[in-house]
Amino acid sequence: MKNIAxxxxxxxxxxxxxxxxxxxxxxxxxxxxxxxxxxxxxxDWVDKYFEQDGNKALTVNFFIYYFNTSTSKCFMNxxxxxxxxxxxxxxxxxxxxxxxxxxxxxxxxxxxxxxxDVDFKLIPVNKI
Amino acid sequence: MKxxxxxxxxxxxxxxMLANKFTLVYEGEITHQITKAFTTLAENKMDSYSEDASxxxxxxxxxxxxxQNLSKHAEDLKILRNNGYSGSGIFIIGKVGEEDExxxxxxxxxxxxxxxxxxxxxxxxxxxxxxxxxxxxxxxQMREGTLSEKGGAGxxxxxxxxxxxxxxxxxxxxxxDKNAFYTxxxxxxxx
Numbered sequence: 385m386k387n388i389a390x391x392x393x394x395x396x397x398x399x400x401x402x403x404x405x406x407x408x409x410x411x412x413x414x415x416x417x418x419x420x421x422x423x424x425x426x427x428d429w430v431d432k433y434f435e436q437d438g439n440k441a442l443t444v445n446f447f448i449y450y451f452n453t454s455t456s457k458c459f460m461n462x463x464x465x466x467x468x469x470x471x472x473x474x475x476x477x478x479x480x481x482x483x484x485x486x487x488x489x490x491x492x493x494x495x496x497x498x499x500x501d502v503d504f505k506l507i508p509v510n511k512i
Numbered sequence: 513m514k515x516x517x518x519x520x521x522x523x524x525x526x527x528x529m530l531a532n533k534f535t536l537v538y539e540g541e542i543t544h545q546i547t548k549a550f551t552t553l554a555e556n557k558m559d560s561y562s563e564d565a566s567x568x569x570x571x572x573x574x575x576x577x578x579x580q581n582l583s584k585h586a587e588d589l590k591i592l593r594n595n596g597y598s599g600s601g602i603f604i605i606g607k608v609g610e611e612d613e614x615x616x617x618x619x620x621x622x623x624x625x626x627x628x629x630x631x632x633x634x635x636x637x638x639x640x641x642x643x644x645x646x647x648x649x650x651x652x653q654m655r656e657g658t659l660s661e662k663g664g665a666g667x668x669x670x671x672x673x674x675x676x677x678x679x680x681x682x683x684x685x686x687x688x689d690k691n692a693f694y695t696x697x698x699x700x701x702x703x
Binding site for chain 1: 544547552565569577668
C-alpha cells in the first residue's frame with residue numbers, strides 16, 4: 385500500500401499520509417471543481433489502510449483555512465467512514481486545527497463533528 | 513434592426529456601474545476557472561485596502577457558493593440558450609452603504625417555472641429561521657442532501673444565510689409560460 389501525496393493548490397488542500405505514523409493530514413483551502421472526484425482517493429486510501437493487518441489506529445489532522453459546502457459533504461463522508469471503523473474497534477483521532485483569530489474556522493469544525501461519533505479535538509493554532 | 517450606438521452604450525454601462533458601485537459584472541457561463549479568477553480578483557482588491565480578514569472570508573465564501581449555484585444550473589440554460597436566451601447567469605459584486613463599507617453579491621439566472629415553488633419555499637424557510645434554526649436545517653440538509661445534489665442550492669444557501677447573518681433577498685420575474693428569471697441578493701455587512 386502506498387502513501388497518499390497530493391500537492392496543494394489555491395483551491396485544493398495538500399493531502400499527505402504517513403502509514404508508519406498512522407496519520408493523514410489536510411492542509412490549505414478546499415473548493416474543488418468536483419469535490420467528490422477530488423476526495424475519492426482519500427476514501428479509498430482510508431478503506432485500504434484499515435483493511436491492512438496491523439493498522440488499528442489513525443490520526444486525521446485538518447489544517448483547513450476555508451472549505452465550501454460541497455467539500456463539507458465530502459468531509460462528512462470521510463468522517464462517516466472513520467466512524468464505521470471506530471465502531472469496528474479501530475482507534476480514530478481527529479484533530480481540527482483553526483487559527484485563533486478565525487471564528488469561522490472554529491465554527492466550521494464544530495459543525496462538522498456535531499453528528500459524528502469519533503474522538504475529536506479542536507486545536508487553536510497561531511495561523512493556518 | 514435598430515442601429516446600436518456603441519459609444520453611448522459603453523458610456524451608459526460605465527455610468528451605471530459607477531452609480532451602483534458595482535465593481536464586477538459578468539454575464540455568461542460560470543466555470544471553475546471563472547470562480548477562481550473572480551475570487552482572486554476580489555481578494556486582491558480587498559487586500560489593496562487592507563479589508564478586515566473576517567469580512568474578506570465572508571465575501572469569498574458568498575462568492576464561491578453563489579458562483580457554484582449558478583454553474584450548477586448551467587446545463588438547463590444551455591438548452592434554453594438555443595431557444596433564444598443568452599448566458600447562463602449574471603454575477604455582480606458591489607459595494608453598498610453610505611461609506612461604501614458593506615458588500616453585496618447579486619446573481620440572476622433563468623429557472624423553470626415548475627421549480628419556482630420549491631425554491632421559493634426553501635428560501636422563505638431559510639429567511640424564517642434564526643441562527644440555531646439554520647444550524648439545525650444545515651445538519652438536516654447535510655444528512656439528506658438531495659436538494660443540493662439536484663438543485664445545487666441547498667447547503668450553499670443555508671450557509672450563506674448563516675455566515676452573513678442576513679436575510680436572502682430574492683425575486684422571480686416572469687419571462688414566458690415556462691421560464692422565470694431568479695434574482696438573489698446577499699449582503700455582507702461590516703459589524
